[in-house]
Amino acid sequence: MLTGVDLEVRPGEMFAIFGPSGVGKSVLLKTTIGLVRPDRGEVFFEGEPIYRSGARAMAAVRKEVGYVFQHAALFDSMNVFDNVCMGIPENELGGLSRIEQGRRVWRALDLVNLDPREVLSATPAELSGGMKKRVGIARAIIGTPRVLLWDEPTTGLDPINTAAVERLITDLSNRIEVTSVVVTHDIFGGLEICDRVAILYDGVTRYIGEPAGFWSSEDPVIRAFLDRAAAGAAADMEVT
Numbered sequence: 001m002l003t004g005v006d007l008e009v010r011p012g013e014m015f016a017i018f019g020p021s022g023v024g025k026s027v028l029l030k031t032t033i034g035l036v037r038p039d040r041g042e043v044f045f046e047g048e049p050i051y052r053s054g055a056r057a058m059a060a061v062r063k064e065v066g067y068v069f070q071h072a073a074l075f076d077s078m079n080v081f082d083n084v085c086m087g088i089p090e091n092e093l094g095g096l097s098r099i100e101q102g103r104r105v106w107r108a109l110d111l112v113n114l115d116p117r118e119v120l121s122a123t124p125a126e127l128s129g130g131m132k133k134r135v136g137i138a139r140a141i142i143g144t145p146r147v148l149l150w151d152e153p154t155t156g157l158d159p160i161n162t163a164a165v166e167r168l169i170t171d172l173s174n175r176i177e178v179t180s181v182v183v184t185h186d187i188f189g190g191l192e193i194c195d196r197v198a199i200l201y202d203g204v205t206r207y208i209g210e211p212a213g214f215w216s217s218e219d220p221v222i223r224a225f226l227d228r229a230a231a232g233a234a235a236d237m238e239v240t
Contacts, residue, residue, distance in 0.1 A: 002028060002038075004204035014173050014180045016190035018225070019200035025183040026070065028200070029149050032181075033065050034058045063089050066140035066178075070152040072132040074124040080135050081105055081120045087139035108138035111175065112168060130161040137168065141176060148172070150182040154189065162186060166193055187229040191215070199225065 001024040009015045019025050030036040032043050034050070042049045045061045066087065074083045084105045088096065096104075109116045112134040124132055133153065140148060150169065154162040166189045173180045184190045190197060191211040198208040201221050207214060214222065 002200070002203050005041075005200065006205060007198055007208060009179060009181055010196075011179055012177070013195040014170070014182065014193060016182045016184055016194040016197040017200065018184065018187050018190060018197060020225075021185075023200045024203070025200055026151050029067075029151050029181065029183050032149060033062055033067060035067075063143065064145055065147045065149060066143060066145035068137050068140045068148065068150045068153055070155050072124070072136035074132060074135060074139075076124050079121050079123055080109070080127075083124070083135055084108055084139045084142055087142040089143050092143075104142050105138070108142040109135075111141060111172065112138045114138070129156055130164065133157065133161075133165060134168075137172075141172065141178075144176070145178060147179045147181070150180060150184070152183055152185060154184065154186050162189065169193060187226070 005024075005028060007015075007017075007028075017025050017028065027036050031038050032045075032050075037051070042051055044050070045064070048057065050057050050061050075086070078086075081102070085093070085101055087108075088101070088104065093101075105120070106116045109119065114131065114134050119127070119131065119135070124135075127135065137153075153169065154165050157165060166186070169180060169182060170193050172178065180194075182190060182194060191214060194211065196208065196210055197214055199206045199214070199222060206221055207217060207219065215226075217223070
C-alpha cells in the first residue's frame with residue numbers, strides 16, 4: 001500500500017496528511033505506535049528506530065504519544081470516567097489513588113470543553129457524536145503526551161462540530177505544547193490550521209511542505225484533489 005513514504009515531523013508543529021480514501025493515511029499513522037507493523041522501512045522517534053529497538057522502545061514511545069481514533073473507540077460498557085482513565089499509562093495507573101485519577105480525568109475533560117459534572121457517569125450511548133469525539137480526545141491527552149496523532153478527527157461530524165474540533169486541535173497544540181499529526185479528509189480545514197502538510201498518492205509522498213505551496217502547486221494530482229474537495233464543500237453547503 002505504502003511504498004515510497006518519507007516524512008519528518010518537527011517538534012511542536014501541526015502536520016496534516018491528506019490523500020484519497022484507501023491510500024494508507026491511517027495505516028501510516030498506526031505504524032508510528034505499532035498498531036500496524038510495516039513490512040519494510042522504519043519509524044524513528046527522536047532519532048531512534050522503534051522497530052529495530054524492540055518492545056521496550058515501542059513501550060517508551062507509546063508513553064509519549066496519544067492517539068485519537070477515527071470513531072472515538074470508546075468502551076460501551078464503561079462510563080466516561082473509566083474510558084478516559086484508559087489513557088493513563090499502565091505503569092502509572094496502579095500507583096494513582098482514585099482521587100488522583102479523578103483529578104486527571106477532570107482536567108482532561110475540561111481541556112476538551114466538556115463539563116465533567118455532566119458527563120463523568122454517562123456511557124457512550126448517552127453521548128452525542130461530538131461528545132464522543134471529545135471523550136476520545138480526553139483519553140488521548142490524559143497521559144500528558146508530547147505527540148498527538150489524530151486519525152480523521154472530524155469524520156461523521158456536521159460542519160459546526162467539525163469547525164469546533166479543528167479549533168480544539170489548535171487550542172490543545174498550544175495549551176499543552178504538543179506536536180500534532182492530523183490525518184484528515186477535510187483538506188481546507190487542515191490547510192488552515194497546520195504548519196505543514198503532505199499528500200499521499202499511489203503509495204508515495206506526492207507533496208510535503210507549507211500550505212501556501214500546496215495551494216499554488218501545478219501538480220495535476222494536487223489540482224484535481226483540490227477541485228474535488230471544493231466540489232464536496234460546495235455540496236455540503238447546499239445541503240446544510
